[in-house]
Each structure stands twice: as C-alpha cells, then as structure tokens.
Amino acid sequence: MAGLSVFEKIWLRHVVYEREDGETLLYVDRHLTHEVTSPLAFEGLREKGRKVRRPDLTFSVTDHNVPTGDRLKPIEDKLSLEQIKALEKNARDFGITLFDLYSPYQGIVHVIGPELGLTIPGITLVCGDSHTSTHGALGALAFGIGTSEGEHVLATQTIWLKKPKNMLIKLEGRLQNNVTAKDIVLWVIRNIGTGGGIGHVIEYGGKVVEEMGVEERMTLCNMAIEAGARTAIISPDEKVYHYIKNTPYAPQEDEWEQALEYWRTLPSDPDAVYHKTITFELDKLEPQVTWGTNPAMTIGVTEEIPDPRDYDDPAERQAVERALKYMGLEPGTKIRDVKVDVVFIGSCTNGRLTDLIDAARVLVNNKIAHGVRALVVPGSQLVKRRAERMGLHRIFIEAGFEWKNAGCSMCIAMNEDKLRPGERCASTSNRNFENRQGPGGRTHLVSPIMAAAAAVYGRFVDVRESDLMSREEVLEYAKRS
C-alpha cells in the first residue's frame, strides 16, 4: 500500500462517517470565529433554539473591523461597533472564550491561533475566513468556510466535505539575498494562476520549506487560497513543536508527551501519492511585486509592466487592460520606477514578529521618503508587546512609521485605515483586488523587506542589492539603543 501524505493522515483520523458518494462528515477540533462572518451563524442557532455543541473547542476574537488607534476612545463606526457587540453577546450567551478589544491576546485570528497554542499539529480547524489555510503551516488541516457552514459546525462540531485532491509543491534551491517566503508564494501563484489550486490541498515541501522558520511557512500557506486552493499544509517538524511549546493553550506535561508522540507520526510518507506535483527551483527567484488586480498579476522587481498586446487570449488581454487602467500604469514601465504613496506592513500574511524584524532590518538608521505615509500594524497585541520589549517599535517610529494596535486594518479596510482614491500602496497583505484597501486604492503586494524599502525610497527597489543587518544584528541594535 502506498504511503500517506500529512493531509490524508489527518483527514482519515477525523472521519466521523463517509457516505457512499464520498461525502464525508469530518470532526472539527477547533472552530475560530470573528465578528464579521459569525453573527448570522449564531442568530441561526438562536432561531432554532440550538446550542453550541463544543464551546470548549470554539474561540472568538475581534479583528476585522476593529480600530487600530487608541483603544480607550469610543468606537465611532456604529456598524462596526454593532458587530463587535454582537460577538461579545454571542460569546457570553453561548459560553465561548472571547479575546476582545482589550484582551492582551487580541489580534488577527490567524496570528493568535498559532501563537496561543490553539493551533496544534494534527487537528482539524475551521474559521469563517478564507485565509484559514495559514494554520496549515503547523501541520493542522485548516479550512476557510462560510457562515452557513459555520453554523453547522457550531451546532454539530462537524463539517460535510468531499475529500479534496492532493497537490505537492516542492520548493528547492537556495534563495538569493533578502528574497523571502512572500516572494516565493507570489511566484507560485503567478505560475499556477488564481485557479491553479481549485479543489486541491496544497502541501509545500522541499529543502527551502525545511529550512524555513514557522512564521515564514505561515506566509506560504496563508496565500494558497489566492491560487484557489482549498487549503495548504506542511509536515510538522521540531521547529513547529518548539514554536508551540509553552504557549498559553499548548498541551502540558503528560498531554504534551502524548501529543508529541502523535505529531511525530504525521509527516508525509516518502511514498505518499499526489494528484499533482510541481517543483520550483528558486535559485534565480527575484523579489516579486504585483502590478495588477489579482495576486497572479505579478512580476519580478527587475521586470516591466506587461503589455496587453502580448496576450493572445482575448479575455486575458481584456483583463490586463482593465487592470492597467485601474492601477494607473503604462505598459513597459519598469516596476522600479513606480512611486508609492502609502506603505502598509501587517495582516495575517506578514504581521508576525519575523516580518517586523525583517522590515526593521531595512529601516534601521533610515527615514521614510518625503510624502510617504507608512503604517505598521502588528498582527496581534502579543506581537506588538514582544516587538516593543525588543525595542523594535523605536526603529519604526524613528523612521516615520505609525505604530498601531493589532487588527486586519488596511488589508481589508473595514476600519479607519484605508487608502484614498488613487493612492498607491506597497502592502504586505494578500489581496490586490480592486478597491480592497479602500475605494479607488491601488495595491502592490510585496514582502515586508520590499515594503520597508519602498517606504525609504518612495518607490520599489531591488532589495537583493541592499546590504542589510541580519535579524540577530537588528535585535542586538534595538536592544542597545
């Protein structure tokens, strides 16, 4: 018999019942909820007089529309406030742990899950948010779901799914200077397309992934949804166990040992079978920048804005024309000549400590360019406090960045952090869709290093040429000053 992949191992272990047509009732070990997609799910329970089956496996946090400014001030946006209040009431009524606006553990749901130890290897996890794939970086099988499915999970702790297909993406080679996980995932999406992963679980493997830190793996998994994938996953290893150990909700003592024993059975077998395997050699990969209005519309930092005339397919040509018009870009322009107005560092893609450290490597002893507005929104209050204890916040503030409280912020523009019409932003977030960061706003997705460099130069630059401090050096510097 052929071996199994990490995804299949977790899937098999969570099957409650499989029908003849393949429709499978899967047990859900963790259900994370936030204020925007959950209210009508709870309302549905109320209408039918149902309870939350497992409040002990369900957690809530406010993140999508929360203000990132002074939290002692009242929330001005009435509709946001209503949603926040609704989540507070639902958590109270149904007995669910809530990390509210004033909790020291508040933050973006996909940042706090792993850092609090709510996300552990080998579990199934769902959340009413497409970027739930992030949790796959710890070896969890994590699905983004809708509100109706969320209601089903609240009531039954299970979800009906057909087993997705399995795709292995192998990342090999040696990365060039200052090329990061974000550049890799943009490259992958650019190559397989926005629909390339539809119906599949993407497993990332290969030498580059093995050598990568857990937080960078989260960046990789986070954006799998932008390639249409059902989710992404990576075989857990010692780095993951170390990341989780001693987090507030991690298993303790005997349970830790039992968990470890289980986790060590999870990595994909060498003879696991995949519906599709793609290998990317990354030796020559340059930093990537999106130029258009979906994440597959990406070029390398030394490349030029594409010309619609180079596309044979009429639909594609039209899409390129439309994107260029929206983005206010001319074909043939070097991306390095494109100036930015705003820089946003944050989001569930790149709002973790590693990302802030990377950005700080660029910003040490630098100032942001004249006319640029720059903000850094830590992915969680815990990330924020840790960064402040390390002294990193001073590097950002001295460079001219706003240092804000945790939330989804300018990635989804549901709070006050928005682009103004026509503004161009170098953003570490995950979606460059039209109007995503504010009506008329123009988004270029980049890595934290690229974003910080864009803040300093006021345009995109090839950071491979930058001689930056290492992560250790920047931490040492921050501590001294």
Next chain:
Amino acid sequence: MQRGVNVIEGKAAPFKYENVDTDQIIPSEFLKIMSKRGIGRYCFYRWRYREDGSLNPDFILNNPKYSDASILIAGKNFGIGSSRENAVWALKDMGIKCIIAPSFGDIFYMNSVKNLLLCIKLPEEHVEKLQDMAEKTELYLKIDIENSTINYPGGEMKFDLDQTVKERFLKGLDEIETTLTYYGEKIKEYEDKMPSFIIPKARRFLPD
C-alpha cells in the same frame, strides 16, 4: 427551512469577466450589515455605480436588455477570494438564481449550495456558446436540476451535478437537523474516543 427547487427559468446575461472575486461581488464595507436581505443593492457595487452614485452605463447588468436577468454566464474562476457568504446572499437578493461558468472558487461554490444558488460548471466552449447567444438575442434558459439539463431555444446541454448537491436542491433539507438526527450518535462516539490533549486548556497569567 428552505423549500426545494427543481426548475430554474430566466433570462441569461453574458457576464464575460474572469476571476471575479467576492470583494467585487460585495465590497467589505457592506459586510457590516448583519442581514441576508436588502443587500442586493450593494451587489457589484463599484462596477454598478459611478463615484457620484449614478448607474455606470458600461456595466453589463445596467444594460436594459439584461437588467431583469436571473442567470449569469460568467468567465472562469467565478467567486474566488474571500469566504464571505454575503456574496451569495447579495447575488440572491439581487434576483440571481443561477451562475454558469467554467470554474468557481471552492468556498463560494459551497456557500452557494447552502443557499440554493445554483452554480453550474460547463466546459469553456459551452459557456462561450451561451454567452454568444445571450449577446445576440434575448436568451431565456430553462434549467432542470433533477435531469441536469439546460434548455435553450433550439437545443439542450447536459451538466454534471454532484448527487448530494442535487438532493440538497430538490429537497431543501435543513442540514443541521439531518446531521444531528442521522449522525448524532456517530459524532458522540467519535468524541468519546478523542484524546484529551486535543482539548485546549488555558494556563492563566503566562508571561508573554
């Protein structure tokens, strides 16, 4: 409880955009409205209206020929991106009953099934044929879910529909009720065998 649906009839509009993401179907600011109804007016908000609030005449569904369309014939990867079920609610509230496309975003597709918004996957050449017809004439389609057929003037196309999805449309069952009634025992059995380390237990006042 939803009632079952078997036949969908209506006018079709050619919606020749690829990669329509759910942010375009309903922008994030409208996700703050905690209702499934009354949000149709925000569907495709920034495509439908100009900045001054007037209708954008270039948007296909603003063309009087298609303003009463209830079937969209779209390009590939319809509904990619955000998991927001509001996209499905908004389309339904606007009067859309069926979307035909070569492929759909996975989460959007699942959300559509739960709300009985029919998504039909057809090969690209069939989609293009229907788009052409809808552009040239007023195209009325009759879609039979049980037999998985699309009837158009002068012809018929077959489509594939998962048995479970089909049943869901035909019977309009309350899924939660079904799961609890038929599988409640099995869920309980599963839970009884779950190792305790799966259940998170908070340690209070940890240092960061």
